[in-house]
Amino acid sequence: MKVIIVEDELTASENLKYLLDEVDPTIEVVQVLESVKQSIDYLSNDIDAELIFMDIHLADGISFEIFDQVTINTPVIFTTAYDQYAIKAFKVNSVDYLLKPIDPEELSKAISKFKNQNLNADPISNQLTGMFQLLQNSSKSYKTTYLVHHKDELIPIKTDDIAYIFIDTGMVKAITLENKMYIIDKKMEDIEVELDPKAFFRANRQFIVQKKAVTNIKYYFNGKLIVNTNPVPKDRIVVSKAKATAFKSWMDE
Structure with a gap:
């Protein structure tokens, strides 16, 4: 199976390559892309890959921006440290969502999920099911205060007061x-x-x-x-x- 990695950190992409080889030695990484711009340029053409592993935070922006410029039909597994992006990930052809640091067992499950969806007649139903599960389990709390420097002291400013x-x-x-x-x-x-x-x-x-x-x-x-x-x-x-x-x-x- 051929895959593409979209990741701006060299250590992270090398670690993912290592884990993929451990999980399934038949997996071949055909390309590593490091930015939104590079990904748009590359993915605008026909690609020889069955699956994309995509980090959400890239050096020049958020990877969701790629989907604003390019139609991507290849399934995607997102990787990031920020789980609050999960719902949005399911809306852009996502097979699964892996939190960093990537756990080998979770990676193996995600690849198995991808292979099973390939055989499934209704993969979109699986995506919607996953999205609803995330919604049901979501208990996200958001930032209410930032501690900022002001002259020679630290003061709290409420996010509700920020324009x-x-x-x-x-x-x-x-x-x-x-x-x-x-x-x-x-x-x-x-x-x-x-x-x-x-x-x-x-x-x-x-x-x-x-x-x-x-x-x-x-x-x-x-x-x-x-x-x-x-x-x-x-x-x-x-x-x-x-x-x-x-x-x-x-x-x-």
Whole structure:
């Protein structure tokens, strides 16, 4: 069986190769892709693989962005340290979902599940069943406070008071509804999964916005949206055409 690995960390991809060989020596890794861009370029063509192992956090973004640009019919097993992505994974052709560090027994079960689904007349039913199970077992709690540096002290700011979070000159900053700015010592990808998705939306790579900070939405060219907030950001918040429908649905909830 031929597989593709999408993983930006060399040690993680090498470990997965080792585990795959231990689980099933007949598995051949035909390609390792390290970024969203590289994956889009490669997967836009016909691929000679039956299964894809895909990390969710990549160096240049979230791997779900790949599915916005490319139609992928090859089954996917996602690998990540963040289990709150599980439901979304099932919506994009996912066979299974493995949490890092990957357990060899869980990997073996996932591969067996893939092989059984190949023989099953209704694999989509299996995916929906898995999704419902995850929904039933979900007890996710979200971040309510961030401890941030302010002058010579640490102070807590409530996530409910944050208007938007953005990247500025390589630093992650939060602007509160009262227009105060704080630096958050975390990556945007980590913050995104910590926040309640009902209240916060990743508008683009630079911005995460809170719903109650949005004052209006304007149509932009090529199906994009411009999101206006209070306080007003230094840079324009643009939502891509691929995310526009999801953003409007989120605002309408």
